[in-house]
Amino acid sequence: MSIAEGVTITEGEIIVLPEIHHIVDEAYERFQELCADLNLDAITKDNTWRTFVNVKQKFTLEGDPAHWLCCAIYVACRQACIPSVGSPSTFHGNYVNLTRLLRTSRLSLVDFFDKSRKWADMTDLNQEFRSKIERLERNFAVTTVIFKKFEPIFSGIFKDFSRMELDEYRANRKKLSPRSAADLFEFCWGLFLCVKSSLRISDDLVNSYHLLLASTDLVFFNVAHANRKSLLTPKFQEMADMAGIVDFRLIGSDPACIINVLCDLYDGISVEAKTIKEYWLKPKIRNMIDQGLLRGDPDTLTGLIDEDAFESNSKRLEKEYEEYVLTEGDFDERMYLSVERQADFGMDTQDDFLKTFDKQALFKTCPPLNELRHIMPATPLTGKKYLGDKDDPLGSPVSSATQTVSRLQALLSGRKAEASQNLRDIVANFPKNPIPTMEERLKNLSELFCVRFACTKGEKQPGMHTEFAYYRSQLAQTLFYRLLESILAAENKQRSDKSELSDVMMDESFQISLFACALEIVLFSYSSPKRFPWILDVFDLPGYSFFKVIEIVVRAEENLSRDVVKHLSQVEEKVLEELAWTEDSPLWVALSQRNEPIPSCEEVFLPSQMEKSADAQNPENQPKRYAVIKTPQGEKCVPVAVGGSNQSTLIIQDKNSSQILGVVLPSKHGDKPKRGSSTALFFRKFYHLAFVRLQDLCKNLTVEDEVLRKIWTCLQQSIVNFVVDLMKGRHLDQIIMCCVYVISKVVGNEKSFTEIMRCYRLQPQSASKVYRNVFLGNGEKGDLIKFYNTIFIVCIQKHALKFNTRSEEGEVPLSPVPHLKATPMSPCRKVATKHSVFLRPLKGANKSPSPSKQLRYSFARSPSTNLRAINTMVQLAEKPKAAKRILGEDGTETDMESVVPNKFVKRLQEFIDDRQTMQ
Template sequence: MFEDDPHDEGAAVVAAAGEALQALCQELNLDEGSAAEALDDFTAIRGNYSLEGEVIHWLACSLYVACRKSIIPTVGKGIMEGNCVSLTRILRSAKLSLIQFFSKMKKWMDMSNLPQEFRERIERLERNFEVSTIIFKKFEPIFLDIFQNPHEETPKLPRSRKQRRTPCTVKDLFNFCWTLFVYTKGNFRMIGDDLVNSYHLLLCCLDLIFANAIICPNRRDLLNPSFKGLPSDFHTADFRAPEEPPCIIAVLCELHDGLLVEAKGIKEHYFKPYISKLFDRKILKGECLLDLSSFTDNSKAVNKEYEEYVLTVGDFDERIFLGADAEEEIGTPRKFTGDTPLGKLTAQANVECNLQHHCEKKSFAPSTPLTGRRYLREKEAAITPVASATQSVSRLQSIVTGLKNAPSEQLVNIFESCMRNPMENIMKVVKEIGETFCQHYTQSTDEQPGSHIDFAVNRLKLAEILYYKILETVMVQETRRLHGVDMSVLLEQDIFHRSLMACCLEIVLFAYSSPRTFPWIIEVLNLQPFYFYKVIEVVIRSEEGLSRDMVKHLNSIEEQILESLAWNHSSALWEALQASANKVPTCEEVSQDKDDNPVIL
């Protein structure tokens, strides 16, 4: 028998792919242009690479890229990116989970040589997915702490459309609360991939729903009678709803790893004004959101608005966490484990394992580097990602408690003891860095959306306090070591202050799990990696309050600089080597205790 012609085999695969793509596009109601472009790209890639796995999954990747390139004119003579087909719909039709999509999409981008802008879009999408997955895992137990268990309530009986409306169930409330959260989060782009801010926004949504359950007549049956945030007289016969909606933000922060100051800031400056805007636009209505006459309309309106958002702005429909097939579509565990039949436990365990593996690869905590191990604290007990993030911020705030973002009296005395008082110049450098930081932090770019100025000012203030605290510690140590030698030489080095301030800003950004990861800070401050590297050990030795993860993070940056960043063609390292007549220090000189070495850049 003759072997099949490889050209015939390839043609058969392309033909089958064309049929599969046509069926997929018909299901999605896609335009012919996007379908043709997706098939052309798939054919070209398959001609150069071996595509393992199901063809339909690779077609989904190709189709997603084609859809993102599509531009649709709008009524107002504007244009809209995409063709009104969400990523969730594409993946659902192709039976491809989000975790599988990210894995295949990275390979597809490499094979297609897609531009950096598109790669950054996928990175943002993946981070948003990770944040949402973590937040949803926190949402379930907090909801069950405040409200009744949806799994334990009696199912709704089917009714005709002519029948009167029925009160919302706990499950309806669960879905409404999550949808309101993801819709609100989507409209604050600076919050979407920020774990700490997203978590506090979730607490605000839960606080709002709780307040409405309390003030709404005959809806207290939705509440968990053992919740610690209930009014003290809640279980008495003469309980009356308070005139002002109660606030349980403080209780939720205490019980569920929140930061009270941060959560209150989100509620007052972002959440409350936004909810008022939704009432003004008639998206939300009624004296009570859960009232019999308004809940159904409120739920439909919020879902409709969110659907429009997903089609025009977002890619990832986060309501799929609520679906019965969530574990297949995303990889997240089911909403209520009591629903899961025993026969599905093995499959679910595999999915949870995949999710765990995915999140571990993209962990918010850095891996332990080979250098700087001697500075690591003892390993802390295993905690959730949200608890880890909020504890990092809490640890940072405890370090700077009671301090001001200005030189202390002791530091001022050190400045005044110098032959030339450097205080004015130092404060000028810090101010310039602060202005540059705020400008870039609030500015939208292709890589990420800009944050609100309030967030920038808050982060900057923490960094300034930390900067002056560490500077004071360093100067006290140097004064003791050098026994009265004039400190002007060190304090007049602008590069030292710029590097130290940049390091403090990096610590703050890391504590908040900011998507602006290193080397973002040195890029916006136009600082050489070589100089940043030189202050890392100074900071770690001078500030004992840094958490284990913070120290690991700084050490990982140290390695990153040593491995690559310090060796680029414009690096200050080459000038330093030239100035030392190319005399590279020996291993013994580098490894010796640095306590006897001055802090000079």
Template sequence: MASNGIDLHHDEPHTQDDSSKDDSHQTGTEHQESSPGQRVPECSPKKRRLQNENVEEFSKFCCLRSIQKDVKQRACYYLEDFTHQELTHLLPSNKILFALIIYLAEIDTRLPYGTSDPHLKEGNLDPPSISVTDILQMTGVNINELFHTLNVMKEKTYLPAAIINHLKKMEKNYCVVAALYNTFESRLCQSVFRDIREDGEEDGFLPPIPETEGVSFRKRQCWALFLLSRYHLLRDNPELFLHFQLLLCCVEFVLRQTPSFLLNSPYDSIRLSCFSTQEAGNTMLGKLAEKFQVASDGTLQLHLERTEPFFQSLLNKDGELDSDSLCEEYEKIYHKERDLDELQFLSKEPHLMPMPLNRNQAQSPSKLPAAGSMTPVRQAVSTVDSLHKNFGSGPVEPTEKLRQYFQKCPEDPARKIKSILKKTKEQFVNAFQARKGDKDSAVAGQRFTLGLKIYYTVLETILNTESDRLTNQMLGTLLNKDDFHKSVLACSLEVVLTTYGQSWSRTNCEVSMEESSMSFPWLLGVVSLQALDFLKVIKLFVKAERRLPTDVVKHLQLVEMRILEEEAWKEGSQVFEALEEQLDAGQATPPRLVSPVGSPQKSQTGSFCPSPITSNGSSDLDLFLSPVKGSPQQTSSGASSTPSSSAQLPFSNYSSSPSPSQSAINEEGVQPKLPTVPRQSQSLNKFINSVCRLGFSRMSKLCTQLNCTKELQHKIWTCLEHCITKVPHLLKNRHLDQMIMCCIYAMCKVTEQNILFKTIVTLYREFPGAKQETCKAVYISEGQYESVITFYNNIFMVNLKPYILQFAPQATS
């Protein structure tokens, strides 16, 4: 046995990094992280000199620009804190430093109580003393430089939640508006407005076009109307496609009042041939929708139900749009919010525009594609158009072929399926309205209907593929399972939500589904579906429907990954009950696993992904015919029906570092007789196998970066496998990667390898797709989240210390 004197707890020195600040378990002291607004400890003479120089220069800057005293004071606190943490060297210039600290100070001063500020909830906050646009203009900093700097700083030091939330919201809004302005300027305006010189020089005998009638005036009218409409109709909605539909409605409304000689064909003819503005509007909007490949029925519905009543409320007594009134109304909103003045896109202000290509890519991730290439708006529109072309004409009720399948079943499932679909529609529409507002009930109905068409199409394809293999009894069992239909329908709706929910991501420089209020796993809660059931259908769904857009398939793959690493381990998951049932029944080994052989694979996005799983001739559909919880079966002594998992997993040729179950067998010299245990569940086996593959892949990558030996990797893997299969409660409400980091550090500590926890966390953060919350916000107890090191000290080691000590050199020798 190993000596009980071995200290496996984390005892590294304090650092400013959040992920490694919690080493108080051994010392009994509590590490207090300095927060802005508090005086930081005394620093070295060199730091103090640099700090004094920066403060002096910043004070002069504030005096010249009349920065309010409270904002200046809070900004100085941030400046001192960043200097003390040696973070100022990360910034390329003082102008970016000043923009950063003024922004932080302004949000902090306005929200001293953070997101729980009662004034924020009541909507009685005073307007900010300085806007983000003002900060950018006075410092000469581009908005993308500020975004990049803020995102770097939030990873390096503590920033209040109010600042993080404001940054996230502002960044999303900017991405939507910048992408739309790019399309508005480069495609929309060029398509509808004639290139006419407004000063009359081209045709000298003609008088110049009045300033209030020219193309520039109409462009300004369109953009001001869009910004105003967006605030009132689509506030906090990041969907790029819906915003583009709104922009088309705004352009169409302005075109009704535009002289035909300013318009290109066919819009000039439409303007002349229609007797009423309403008739012109419907025809003009239909032509715009056709030109830009947007479904005309959805756009016309938005026009009739939402935009037209709002536009009519803005007309003056002469029945016309007053541009000055539109701009004044928008200015009121801007001075209330004090974020970005988006009217300045029209004048192409340098602080708002995407940065040029010769800038450092890390500082210009929002560079938009050129007009002729696949712009964010064009890509979002193309994806929606593709979905409608493939499924828009699909069935909304069972086809004749589906009815034939239903009739083959011992019990016809038609009535049951109809009831499930009706209930799910009610749940979806109600939840959609609760998130988006009562005015979006029509949109919710449209999206459910499209999802329903995909559901029936995919269901028929699945049954066509499997009909020869399934008996009528198996078919009846499958088609009478609520979870099967809910899973296929939920996957169909997820496809629709993903397609419409795309937005421009400044960080990833691509169109993707942002983390909106309806992103995964929102839908699981709406339809009361277990993550494990949703997981069963993903591969089946993608194989059955080859016409899904590439972006949608990529999203479903990421959803699969998220279920494996996190969602299936949430409290209330059926995974825990199934695993604990097998453990409580005395099953000596975890569910039968397929060895994750081969090198770790990577997806096209660079994220880790499981290796292919051997199907042994079975279909993914069989997972719905296999219960998660097993049925009883008797095993005899030495039975091969429950082989040791370690014999089928990597490093099986290593004899050192046994698991506790293996140690018991070795000490007695024989394998004990196994009691009656639950029959292995195919769906549970496949899930655990996939989790193990994913965990092994990520562990191997991290171990390679840490230069761990093969023998050490074997011990780490054995520990990780033990966590997944024998102590699954450690994963409850937590992330698989948190277990991986803890297993690596524990094995390094017990084998006396000099690898710091901070090093593990730093390397982990560099992985594509790694989230900082994984290291900084680990579930401890109800409502309490701490760093991964606090979890390691207070929970992981408390549960696993006796097991881990078996791997110490004294024990194995």
């Protein structure tokens, strides 16, 4: 039977059809209208229409043709090179106004992101353009969150005004006036946008938010200097008086600085906001004043809202921001100020949009925001059973980000970017002192990081200045020494021989990996757009080497925030699924030089971590293994038990006479890796991740448990027998989807690739590139089905056909599956640690059995005395410690309290083992 499929991937609105020989006249008419409205040049027009026609011949573009033309025009405009006076002599883009283009095309910003990604797939656009769209999406999310914070901040300081009447007021006024709170609102937002765009930090949440606070502080300072007390709310007037701002005409910057107040009220971090104010906001405004672009005092930065300067300053800020929007092709963030223009977002009103945006469900229901998980990171599948959603997702991105930064700063409080005396005392007894080597290496790595952070190859980000990078690298060095001290403090107590630890500390791979991990924590904490695996590219660090230090860090530092631990789990998944399998990964060297065959899941998991299937429990269904033994009569081939000894030889004795019957010789392929070895630990987590994702995919596809076990067995066989052919340069999810397709077809319960990919896109780690850009060999890439037809099925077809019930070889023994902790799907939830206190819905509560003695309280039904009795019982218990959950070596999450300290050495020893193997 044939189990190949000769179709092409389809997704959403894009349907692949045979060649089309006609062009719809309506599309050309709409195209001409768009070009006339946008005043496009002839070259851009020609490139746009040629591309659109080519795509139209290959794909059916459902919906309004103008929407697809909008994408084609935007790409053509961004690819155009326009001569420029000065340096550089040319730049990309031809001053297209994206907001105007969208409005003319009647395409919302949300839909534009969605269609742009599909257009990029159909036209095979380069990564630079795809990154541009991702930055636009992130900018959209960041600005939306910040504007939502800006409204209460402004209304808390300045007198309120009706937002619904703002458009009408704007249309009727003749002159901008600093006497109006509405004008002041627009001025403050315009000031923020102008500075933010010049710094190129639009997609940086933490820096952008603190810039907003600094901009608000500067506006307040000008109001105070102008003695415009009437613009303030009575409540803030009282707060200003309490803060010592009595004379509003004081010129000095400190008396009228309200950054501390703003940070206390609105989840800011004072040191961050003041740094942005002093080193970025003030120099920018001062430079504009010196150039004559703004009117004001360059020394005190006052006079910006004076009666004779306010209107010109407002218009100048707008003009400078408009130039940025046109040259960079970004959307116009002034649209947040207008209720009418908020329709361009794709929602009816901004309130509706913001309400929807802040719900985590939007990440799957609204495609354009799929890539924004770095702002509100999604919980990976391996953690969904243990980490719940935030209690208050509304408005949480800013507060979560600032809390993470505050937690990091508290962790490093009082420390410097150097080894502490305690750390030096610990290594004083080491045969070799690693501190001097570390200091020199960290200096070089920090310099490299600063250069790459300031300007990444292929990106135009002049705003990511070296000073930003230097500050981040100093924090990372401080964290590096803190982590190192925590690691050594735990290990130092466990062993008297310091030579082993000394060797690990001197290891170059360990030092680079630990510093890279510290930098990743800092970048994540500050919501930096430099997202993993960017840090690995900076240091040319293999993902497989970086993977080994993750658990060391999480186990050693118990004060890492919940979000940081969750992020490190996502990073670990990224390595397990893809980065460890790159063509140049050290994993291949480790497998070849150690002469270790690929282990099965059962061989690397502990027996207690595996469920027993019916096949596994039946000895007749156990696969037999044979070994050659030496006997007095010569060599014999005898069966041996599955999962036998890890020793290199196995002595066989007669149980009655204790006579030695023979010795089992080593296999030609070498021994399986021991359960505690570096390779085995990697595969243990890899198999756990694979099964969790497979189980979730099969659940959404409504695949029966028996078929799931067959798919799991097939997946294991694919890894064990064809790991190089199938995994090198590829992604775990690609192999999972292919196994689901082939087994479901063999067993007669066929699932199409379209169905499989639809369910795959529901998983938090899903990405279209996984099934659209699959490595086919020799530098070539194609879609998932081409990989299936040309590579996967060639390797696995013989094995897959055995799962057919009519197979001549009989039923294939099924592999046992990993034992996963029970999912808390029961409506009865335990809410106390020391006592059996449960919460459950009232409906059907009496149907389930319960203990004879119990305290029960039903809301709106039971008397308050019942609730007091429960509270009294709970209060008698000791307050439980907050146990941080980490991803254990078995791939499951465990409490930090249960971690045995000497497990550190298992991870640290990997660096020595691998180094010795490579030599």
